[in-house]
Amino acid sequence: MAVQLGLPFESDRPLSLESPEPTASGERTAPAVEFYFVRHRRARRYVLRVDHDGRVRVTIPRGGSRREAVAFGLRYLDWIGGQRARLGHPALGTEERRRVKEQAAAALTARVRALAAEHRLQVSRVSVRDQRTRWGSCGRDGHICLNWRLMLMPAWVRDYVMIHELMHLRRLDHSSAYWRLVADACPDHEQARRWLREHGPSLR
Known part of the structure; x- marks a missing residue:
């Protein structure tokens, strides 16, 4: 930008x-x-x-x-949200948060399915929810659940969260082997994790 x-x-x-x-x-x-x-x-x-x-x-x-x-x-609403989060300002106001939540289901579902296809992974279904403690989760049955607040993050951070969950379709743990899968699929994963630690709390 x-x-x-x-x-x-x-x-x-x-x-x-x-x-x-x-x-x-x-x-x-x-x-x-x-x-x-x-x-x-x-x-x-x-x-x-x-x-x-x-x-x-x-x-x-x-x-x-x-x-x-x-x-x-x-x-570029997601970029605006990320920049304002970095500056310590609320990402979006009440009305805009409502509008983004309405758009989140279609946008996040389409993106995670595209990433799954890119990495030749099978996703059974995708849910977008209002979660307070998680950015995403992956079930043994291939069900991916994502937090609508991913829409408030920069796209590269949002992609990391999705890849993090998608790689659990190959290894349902956080072993060193799992993290190698993440690193191969998302080379900037460490920067994304740092961004989440520094700015994630302001989006909740």
Whole structure:
């Protein structure tokens, strides 16, 4: 993900990721995530940045539009969540967490099945749940269970969690032989485990 620093900019008014619905009293709830738009005459592409205060900025290139900028930001919600977790900010607000949970089942199921096929493994079924103590699990029957909060992680960390569970289809233990399987399938597994130790608690 490109990060643009040190360039002059002019910020537009922020736009909520979703338009919150009014409450019974007529008041609107706080937006889940706000995009702050930056128009730069020399920018050649859309650039996404999470500032140190947790705000999300999108640079709009010449000829670009706010509609396209929003669509660009929506494609990287998992990256935004990971960056905000690193900075110690809540990954997503209440409304956006609800929306991501609704998307998690299809997205996580498709990805874990793709990884299983890549490694020639058979998965009997996939469940996506709201778990507090586990990122995932694998049963003897080939049932893979995943935490919806994987959607809030960077993609490479999310893939590690899935590979961790998939390798249990070959060895249902945490022996040295098992970890060799993980290392072969996911060379950056140690970095992913470190990320989970450092940032995982903020996603729960």
